[in-house]
Amino acid sequence: MGKRTKTQKIQKQKLAQLKRLIKPRDHRLKEKDKAPPKKKKPDPYTIKIHDAPQMSSALFFQYNTQLGPPYHILVDTNFINFSIKNKLDIIKSMMDCLMAKCIPYVTDCVMGELEKMGHKHKVALQIVRDSRFERLTCLHKGTYADDCLVNRVTQHKCYIVGTNDKDLRNRIRKIPGVPVMYVAQHKYAIERMPDAYGVPM
Numbered sequence: 768m769g770k771r772t773k774t775q776k777i778q779k780q781k782l783a784q785l786k787r788l789i790k791p792r793d794h795r796l797k798e799k800d801k802a803p804p805k806k807k808k809p810d811p812y813t814i815k816i817h818d819a820p821q822m823s824s825a826l827f828f829q830y831n832t833q834l835g836p837p838y839h840i841l842v843d844t845n846f847i848n849f850s851i852k853n854k855l856d857i858i859k860s861m862m863d864c865l866m867a868k869c870i871p872y873v874t875d876c877v878m879g880e881l882e883k884m885g886h887k888h889k890v891a892l893q894i895v896r897d898s899r900f901e902r903l904t905c906l907h908k909g910t911y912a913d914d915c916l917v918n919r920v921t922q923h924k925c926y927i928v929g930t931n932d933k934d935l936r937n938r939i940r941k942i943p944g945v946p947v948m949y950v951a952q953h954k955y956a957i958e959r960m961p962d963a964y965g966v967p968m
């Protein structure tokens with residue numbers, strides 16, 4: 768055995784020894800000799816916090832692809848009341864505004880708000896009990912509708928919100944991809960409707 772091969776053999780043995788002694792992820796080892804990094808086990812005692820608001824994949828495109836038509840319009844209490852005051856037929860006026868089929872949605876809490884208002888709003892109740900109005904079940908307590916509507920449109924980008932409430936409108940404006948319908952000059956108007964839909968503003 769030549770001197771050179773002997774040295775190589777010893778080197779190899781030493782390396783093998785070293786490998787046995789040091790940890791598999793030791794910094795002295797070359798990356799190819801290192802063991803693959805261990806996956807950290809999640810600590811079962813920590814509470815997982817998802818700070819980032821979930822963005823809808825529908826917004827990946829330039830305009831919201833889930834909007835419609837047919838358009839799904841979440842209406843709140845004052846939108847219904849304003850419509851009655853302005854003698855607007857809700858479904859017909861929606862279609863006049865968007866020039867496409869529209870389906871109004873009433874949540875349990877909006878229904879609750881209308882019921883609380885007493886017989887003065889009998890007309891409103893009659894209108895929303897029409898079979899063309901879709902009902903949405905609420906799981907939250909109470910009949911405060913604003914938070915409920917904001918939550919729904921944050922999670923599902925398929926809705927337009929119908930409201931004449933200034934505060935609610937301001938809150939909706941902060942949520943990307945959600946148009947707002949409101950009563951103005953005895954008809955419905957829409958804001959933040961993507962251009963791609965070709966809806967006259």
Ligand SMILES: [Zn+2]
Pocket residue numbers: 874875876877905906907911912915916
């Ligand atoms: Zn609700």
